[in-house]
Structure formats: C-alpha cells, structure tokens
Amino acid sequence: MAGYRDAHAKRYILHDIYKNGTGGTGENGAMRSLAKLRTGTYCIAAHRGHSHVLHTCDYNNSTCRCYLAKILRGRFGKWLTRKCSSTRNLSIQRWRAFAIYMSSGTRSILKINNSGGNWLRGGQNRAIPLYGGGQRRSAELVEGGPDQSSHPLQWTSRPGSTGDKTHFGQEGERGCGNGGDGEEGCQSGVSRGTQRSHKGEQILAMIMSSTVTPLARFFDSHLWLESHYRSMPNDQKSLRQALKLAQYSISKMSLTQIFNHVNRIDTNKLLFASDTPSEYYFGIIKSFDVCMELLSWQMGFENIKHFLQDIFDVLEKVRPKVNTLFILGAPNSGKNFFFDSVIHLMINYGQMGNFTRHDNFPLQECVQRRVIL
Incomplete structure (x- = not known):
C-alpha cells in the first residue's frame, strides 16, 4: 500500500464492522459474495462473530456508494461501526499497520483485493514489504510491545487525532453514527455523534446570543454569513436541530425571561443589527x-x-x-x-x-x- 495515498483517486479509507448472521451470512457467505468481485481496493477479515472491512472510497457527501458496500449490506445489513481516514494523511507506517492489524490476534484475513493501485519508486512512496523482518512481531504494533517508541512500524497520527491504537480498529466503539450513510464527515477516533452534538451546541449558542426575527432568518443574517459555518448546507441536520432547540427554548420562556434575555445580548447582535441604533x-x-x-x-x-x-x-x-x-x-x-x-x-x-x-x-x-x- 506504500505510495497509495497520493497516487490513488480514492480520498478516504473506511473501516466498517458488520455483524455476521447465521447460516450462509457468515464467513462462507461473504466469500461467495466477493469471489467474483474484482473491482475496488478492500481487505476483509473475520473476527469472533463479526467481520472487519477496510476499503477505499470517494465518500462524497459522507456517503459510501461503493458496489462492495452494497454487497455487504445485502449480506449483513447495516454496519455497526464506521471509522474513516483521509488517505492524504496516512503515512507508510499506518498502511503497514492496517494489514498487520487485520491479521493479528484472533482476526484472520479472508480476502485482499487491490484494483488500480499504483506502486511508486523513490522517496517516501516506494514499495516496501508489509511485515518487518527479524524477530519483530506484528503483535507489538497492535497490542503494544515493551518499547514502541523505537519500533519503525509504530502507530503514527495526524494533527488533531488521538495518535494511538485506539485511533483505529477498536471494536464496539461508535465511529460515525448508528449504521447509516448520509451524515456529515467524521474524523478517525472521534464519534460522529459527538462531533455532531458539539457542532449543534455551538450553532445553538450562536442563535441564542443574538436576536433575529423570525428565528429561521438567522441563517440569512451577517452573523451567520460571516461565521466559519457559512459554507454548511441549509439542509444539514445539525442546523435544523439547533433551530428547533432555539424555538423550544424561547417558547418555554416567560415574558420577563424574554426581556432579560434580550437585555443581555450585545447591541450589535439585536434584530436591527446596527452599532448605532x-x-x-x-x-x-x-x-x-x-x-x-x-x-x-x-x-x-x-x-x-x-x-x-x-x-x-x-x-x-x-x-x-x-x-x-x-x-x-x-x-x-x-x-x-x-x-x-x-x-x-x-x-x-x-x-x-x-x-x-x-x-x-x-x-x-x-x-x-x-x-x-
């Protein structure tokens, strides 16, 4: 996978966990479904009643439309947990760690498919083996050896990430919502629900710290259009929910509470939006x-x-x-x-x-x- 992040057209790598069903929907069912699939770049591993799926994806509008995902949803239903990482921010060590993680412990790789990947020579983007030689064991990468700081394959992180093994691959952790696409993007190691809640609280605070009437017109005011959220589409769930919470909050206020609320707001954030009213x-x-x-x-x-x-x-x-x-x-x-x-x-x-x-x-x-x- 070395050099893949700059040479391949896909922008993200997704790590999904699917729960294995009974009968033909387990490992054998997955192998039969994917036996003739030659397109896409993916790795599938079985692990204690569930399956790990790594695949590259455009992830446009935070939605996976890959044919691989369509087959897996037909077999297993919606994914339980999803994490995504930008391929631009993945180092060579992280690509190697992906493969080691999928084959370590009780996990076993069922299939690896690489379609359209480019292997480049020279510089950082050179072809290198997936596993280190000598006595170094892959378990040191995943489980945490006695001295990871000196290991050439140690986990790396991008700015703003957790930078440890919890950044990728812990089962049972909610990554990007509850089994559905169409939500806004996520960062690896951070719950999408947590991000969405934090963003919604910030937008709600912006609405409540001003007086624009009616409330929905706040998104047409200079307070919103000059903020760093101005590029968000108006149909975002976090926007609709923040507006609904603001409406509910004001609807519960008494007349005196509304007076006090307006009096606490800065003059330039009142409905007339003028520094010299x-x-x-x-x-x-x-x-x-x-x-x-x-x-x-x-x-x-x-x-x-x-x-x-x-x-x-x-x-x-x-x-x-x-x-x-x-x-x-x-x-x-x-x-x-x-x-x-x-x-x-x-x-x-x-x-x-x-x-x-x-x-x-x-x-x-x-x-x-x-x-x-």
Whole structure:
C-alpha cells in the first residue's frame, strides 16, 4: 500500500464492522459474495462473530456508494461501526499497520483485493514489504510491545487525532453514527455523534446570543454569513436541530425571561443589527410616546390600561384557556403597525396564512412558536 495515498483517486479509507448472521451470512457467505468481485481496493477479515472491512472510497457527501458496500449490506445489513481516514494523511507506517492489524490476534484475513493501485519508486512512496523482518512481531504494533517508541512500524497520527491504537480498529466503539450513510464527515477516533452534538451546541449558542426575527432568518443574517459555518448546507441536520432547540427554548420562556434575555445580548447582535441604533430607530421614550398616541387615537386614553393588561395576560399565559385576542378595527388604522412590534418582541413568532383554496397549508409557520399573528 506504500505510495497509495497520493497516487490513488480514492480520498478516504473506511473501516466498517458488520455483524455476521447465521447460516450462509457468515464467513462462507461473504466469500461467495466477493469471489467474483474484482473491482475496488478492500481487505476483509473475520473476527469472533463479526467481520472487519477496510476499503477505499470517494465518500462524497459522507456517503459510501461503493458496489462492495452494497454487497455487504445485502449480506449483513447495516454496519455497526464506521471509522474513516483521509488517505492524504496516512503515512507508510499506518498502511503497514492496517494489514498487520487485520491479521493479528484472533482476526484472520479472508480476502485482499487491490484494483488500480499504483506502486511508486523513490522517496517516501516506494514499495516496501508489509511485515518487518527479524524477530519483530506484528503483535507489538497492535497490542503494544515493551518499547514502541523505537519500533519503525509504530502507530503514527495526524494533527488533531488521538495518535494511538485506539485511533483505529477498536471494536464496539461508535465511529460515525448508528449504521447509516448520509451524515456529515467524521474524523478517525472521534464519534460522529459527538462531533455532531458539539457542532449543534455551538450553532445553538450562536442563535441564542443574538436576536433575529423570525428565528429561521438567522441563517440569512451577517452573523451567520460571516461565521466559519457559512459554507454548511441549509439542509444539514445539525442546523435544523439547533433551530428547533432555539424555538423550544424561547417558547418555554416567560415574558420577563424574554426581556432579560434580550437585555443581555450585545447591541450589535439585536434584530436591527446596527452599532448605532439611535440613528435609525426612536429611543425608548420616543417609541413609548408614539405607541401611546396610536392607542389613544384607537380606543381612548381610559381604555389603554385594560387593553395592555389583556395583551400581557395572553403573552404571559396568565388566564387558563384564554390565549387569543381578536382585534377589530378599520382598515389602515395601525393594527399591524402595533402588533408587528409585539410579535417581534417575542422573537419566536409565526404568522397564520389565509384559509382559502389558494393556500393549502395556512398553519405551516405556526408550529413550535411563542406567539402567532
């Protein structure tokens, strides 16, 4: 395998573990399925009721579409554990260690196939034997000999990896999810679920540290488009889950908690996204005067307190089974002007569509919302 990482078109090497079935789905079944398969580069080893499969793969969009994987899924079902490594980051020692690992201990190699591999001479990419000579035993590589530091075939690591034998090949360890493709990429030795959870928590923290309304518009704001996550596709599971958690968190907040949450956010991360808001918006006192003038014209000054108390009771969920206000007024009388500011204050809002034959889903934007207009 020396020189393979630079000369071969495949970008990743995948290590999958499949559980052997009963009857013809064990070692013999695997050998019959793979007997006529001549394409691809792979190594298959049997080990105590399960099989190890190493193969090279393009792994586009973190999905394996190799014909080998299709055959194995047909025989064994979904893989139990998957680890992936970039071939660009694998040293000659690691390629040799792969072969030694697959044939050490109680593991036994069933088949090795190398299709299209290039063996180069000179420099680091030269053809070398898989096993060391003399009295050196392969067990020292896998199980850990008395002095691995002086062994020429010791485990190597790339920056950011664990750098020991747990980086590759420990059974029972969740590598890249639970037996399915289509997830985002993984790093060797790190659980894909752990990576996805960590990334989701970071995105959730970004959403909660700003005020963009509605919440889904956060991914169109400069806060997201200027972050290092900006190249992530919008259909990523971690994005959808982070948005769902943010909606749930705000939906559970009381009115006072929302006020305190907004007051803790930096001014340049509020919904108006301006370092100098006083140049674009009225101040608090001026805004209050405008609202009072509008409400006085609508209902008279004596009814304002009762009207605002009703709004507060609905938003704070004070009265059981009373969660709706019906506003009746003349056209162009400022209804939307006033209540747009109310729903934006609640951050996580939804707007109900019109119940007509032209709108099949009028309540589509009303799920998991703090307030609905």
